[in-house]
Amino acid sequence: MNEQKREQLSALVDDELTQEASSVIESLLEDDEAKETWARYHLIGDSLRGHLPGQIGNISANVSQAIASEPTILAPAKKSANRKSSNLMKPVMGFAIAASVAAVAIFNVQQANQISETGQIPETGQPVIAQSSIATDQPSFTTSIATPQLVNQETGQAQIYQAVNIDYRMNRYLVNYNEYRANKGVSGMPPHVRMVANEPQSNK
Amino acid sequence: MGESVTDKQLVERVQNGDKKAFDLLVLKYQQRIINLVSRFVYNPSDAEDIAQEAFIKAYRALPNFRGESAFYTWMYRIAVNTAKNYLAVKSRRPLESAHDIDDVEQIEGDHTLRHEETPEHLLLRDEIQETILNSIEALPEDLNLAITLREVEGLSYEDIAVAMDCPIGTVRSRIFRAREAIDKELKPLIEY
Numbered sequence: 001m002n003e004q005k006r007e008q009l010s011a012l013v014d015d016e017l018t019q020e021a022s023s024v025i026e027s028l029l030e031d032d033e034a035k036e037t038w039a040r041y042h043l044i045g046d047s048l049r050g051h052l053p054g055q056i057g058n059i060s061a062n063v064s065q066a067i068a069s070e071p072t073i074l075a076p077a078k079k080s081a082n083r084k085s086s087n088l089m090k091p092v093m094g095f096a097i098a099a100s101v102a103a104v105a106i107f108n109v110q111q112a113n114q115i116s117e118t119g120q121i122p123e124t125g126q127p128v129i130a131q132s133s134i135a136t137d138q139p140s141f142t143t144s145i146a147t148p149q150l151v152n153q154e155t156g157q158a159q160i161y162q163a164v165n166i167d168y169r170m171n172r173y174l175v176n177y178n179e180y181r182a183n184k185g186v187s188g189m190p191p192h193v194r195m196v197a198n199e200p201q202s203n204k
Numbered sequence: 205m206g207e208s209v210t211d212k213q214l215v216e217r218v219q220n221g222d223k224k225a226f227d228l229l230v231l232k233y234q235q236r237i238i239n240l241v242s243r244f245v246y247n248p249s250d251a252e253d254i255a256q257e258a259f260i261k262a263y264r265a266l267p268n269f270r271g272e273s274a275f276y277t278w279m280y281r282i283a284v285n286t287a288k289n290y291l292a293v294k295s296r297r298p299l300e301s302a303h304d305i306d307d308v309e310q311i312e313g314d315h316t317l318r319h320e321e322t323p324e325h326l327l328l329r330d331e332i333q334e335t336i337l338n339s340i341e342a343l344p345e346d347l348n349l350a351i352t353l354r355e356v357e358g359l360s361y362e363d364i365a366v367a368m369d370c371p372i373g374t375v376r377s378r379i380f381r382a383r384e385a386i387d388k389e390l391k392p393l394i395e396y
Contacts (some may be wrong), residue, residue: 010380014354015208016361025213029224036396039231040387043394046235047336048355053239055248056329058396059256060230064223066256067263072221074267 001034009034013041211275218266226266230259231396233276237283244287254290258283332393339386350375351382 001009008024011017017024028034039060046052211232217225237258242251262282269278340348346368353359353367361379365372 006384007376007380010383011361011376012210013383014361014379015210016376018209021210021213025210025217025225025228028228029222035227035231037387038228039396040390040394041383042232043235043332044336044383044386044390045355046239047333048340048352051236051239052329052333053235053242053248053251054326054329055238055242055252056235056332056394057238057248057252057255059234059238059252059259060227060396062256063230063259063263064227066260067223067226070223070260070263072223073219073263074221 001031001037005034006037009037010041013038013045207271207274208276212271215266215269215271215275218263219269226259226263229275229279233279234259236276237279240280240283241287244284244291250290254287255283257290258286261286328393332390335389335393336386339389340382343382343385347378347382347385350378351386354379 005024005027008017008020009028012021012024012028028038039058043052043056211229214225214229218229234255238251238255241254241258242248245251245254258279262279265282269275340351343351349368350364353364354361359367361372361375364375364379368375
């Protein structure tokens with residue numbers, strides 16, 4: 001180790017080497033004599049600051065031997081990097097949540113359609129749905145159907161769901177009505193039905 | 205204690221699989237850690253064993269070290285906890301005096317507390333300290349002042365440059381030459 005390297009080492013001991021620190025550490029790791037100098041330079045400081053123990057020991061060899069049998073450390077990426085990536089992911093996460101909500105809505109509409117086709121409520125695992133009865137304007141035809149209105153959803157999602165629910169109920173109403181007419185021997189759509197209105201049901 | 209840039213680099217190297225970098229941290233801090241642990245246990249050999257165990261624990265825990273505190277601060281807590289665990293296992297008090305186990309941490313450099321240090325051990329330590337002090341006294345005034353401001357007062361090169369009214373490069377050179385002179389006398393006493 002030449003004088004220039006030793007001076008760099010001295011500056012490294014003082015934490016005053018910025019640009020060349022990495023290369024000096026690199027050469028220090030490969031040079032046993034430099035390591036000893038590194039240890040003695042620190043010993044000088046410890047002595048002057050009153051940090052020397054009663055017995056001047058050197059445990060570095062034993063520690064080195066012990067960790068030689070330890071698995072090599074490969075630390076996970078730092079938190080700061082994760083935070084950066086999580087910030088970048090925020091908009092994507094927003095889309096993902098919106099997509100999930102949409103998927104749930106579609107799933108429930110499909111299930112509701114399935115109900116309309118079979119006339120039965122499927123018992124498969126499904127989101128919690130509120131049930132309500134809709135009585136047709138025909139006194140002999142009352143049916144209970146599952147309305148795909150999610151419980152405890154946020155207001156915006158509930159409004160979307162209510163709109164889907166109205167369409168579904170109206171379609172169901174017309175289908176039932178036509179089936180009823182067909183059973184009675186009347187074919188075709190009723191010519192007098194021009195407009196169907198819906199009034200939101202009040203919660204009781 | 206401020207975060208050491210060198211420590212940070214060494215820690216990052218170890219975290220990336222460079223075991224040799226940990227040697228430098230051990231060589232740097234071993235005397236301070238042994239000194240710290242010596243406040244808890246009588247026997248210098250026990251103190252070395254505990255310090256050794258503390259460093260091994262620190263190595264194993266390094267993947268979880270995020271640099272939120274300085275490496276030495278973190279290492280200090282590991283060493284204290286290792287010493288306390290040792291005492292708990294041994295079920296004995298660290299000192300004959302009335303010092304509580306937590307009070308021991310507050311005692312700095314009180315060598316009178318250590319009863320099992322042999323005269324040989326103390327002789328070596330005293331010889332090392334005397335050699336260093338004599339070497340510093342023998343230095344030219346500018347080197348003496350530079351190394352004292354650095355090692356005793358803990359000033360940065362920039363602050364020493366202001367205090368000594370000279371460029372930072374000169375400060376660096378003076379401190380290096382002072383260390384070289386001290387090390388020349390110290391080297392025959394220490395074997396690594």
